[in-house]
Amino acid sequence: MIVELWFAIPKNVRVVLIFVLAIVLWQVAYVVLSPPEFLVPSPLKVVQRIVSMPEFFLIHTWRTFYETLVGFTLAVVIGVVLSILVISSRFLEETIYVILVAFNGIPKVAIAPLFVVWMGTGLAPKFAIAATIAVFVIVIDLVLGFRSVERDMMDLARSLRGSRFKTLILIRFPHALPNLFAGMKAATTLALIGSIVGEFVAADRGLGYIIMVAQGSFDTVQIFAAIVLLGIMGMVLFFFVEWVERLVLPWHVSMRDVGHAV
């Protein structure tokens, strides 16, 4: 009964309701347990903080958003190019893929200071770190997609006497698009992590920078405010990619029932 009522509510409203419920629970727990504010503040306080300094938070949020977006875009472009190279020859497959896998074993957080040494403390190292962290998942997913074209479909392409480029454009790439989008969705979060790591190492702006400064003065409310904004940003990026996916892949199995589900 309750389940039916719940699913009668439009999906978007349901999502908002879940958030409201979580915040209410947080507030109730805060009132009941009343922890010291420097450990866990009340959600009301956090929201008040954000609202009281809209311009301040907007500037820093925008900075982190910008770094993430550029890093993400770089990751997608580089990832697509690398994936095409990997599938285009045995030699490149062995070299690029092996290097990439070896490189991915290194925690990218450990490389972040190196980027700062190389590129300074401006935007460039943040772009670079975000892109480096996010690119791997795109290559893995896209290469998988390129390789999962059925044997018969490749035979069809060969029998039509098309060039390898034609086969890539007409068959392999569209076939792998669902995989690319899966990789891109994972990459949004990874790019966000990358830009925060960059800001932790050296920055004078951004939500990561705010967190570092607030940590120094035990301003927990400020830290929570930045974390909430980061959460919202991650969601916006993720759902943006998913929205584009629906526009681009109306034919895909995972998208087909969207029409009547929403």
Added chain:
Amino acid sequence: MSVYVAARDVSKIYTSRRGNIEALRSINLTIGNGEFLSIVGPSGCGKSTLLKCVAGLEEISAGSIRIQDREVHGPPENLGIVFQRDVLLDWRTVIDNVLLPVEFRSGDRKEKLSRAVELLRLFHLHGFEQRYPWELSGGMRQRVAICRALLDDPALLLMDEPFGALDALTRDELNIELQTIWDKTKKTVLFITHSISEAVLLSDRVAVMKKMPGEIVEIIDIDLPRPRTFAMRETMEFGALMRRIRVIFESLGILRSQP
């Protein structure tokens, strides 16, 4: 009838770490110009491999395959293929799937558009041009795949168990549609199937294959009058031809007549 496809002493050996597998052994087969030739055999007898060799998709290990006196090395021109699975592109509409060959050779879509629409009409798909493959039934999808293979009006049509994944009624329907098209166009057809009755219904000749190694055991002339109908399947002549093929399979131990 002039010879269109000629396979001479064709063998195909797959080498793997566990040893060699002889997929085809000394295949000798000719297909006349405009002839409908079927190959029947149990699964794994190499009939699909033979088709792929004719299509230039697989290299042969020995012997030669000639299409109109030209040795096959890689896919030749003027060829249409239909696979068991329709291999339609999910992201393209029906009409765009049929027009795929044009895009592969960077041709002008407009030139072939009316031909594509005409083919779809012929296969009772009029009005479905703008649908996506997943909106169609299995039989309709395979019809689209056949239209795609026929777009460039190829002289040679290779069909690899094209109706094997369809239900019996749809299969019957498509058999008749295929026969009608073939009657009009008289293309050279190499048709792979494991259904004896389908082979007898459609073909001028039926080549019977055995497995391990894949060899042609016998080639049988099907001298039933055309156009063929389902009613013919109940005739003595049809039954006799079916029995002849079945007896070959029984003698090879592929079919057992006693339970």
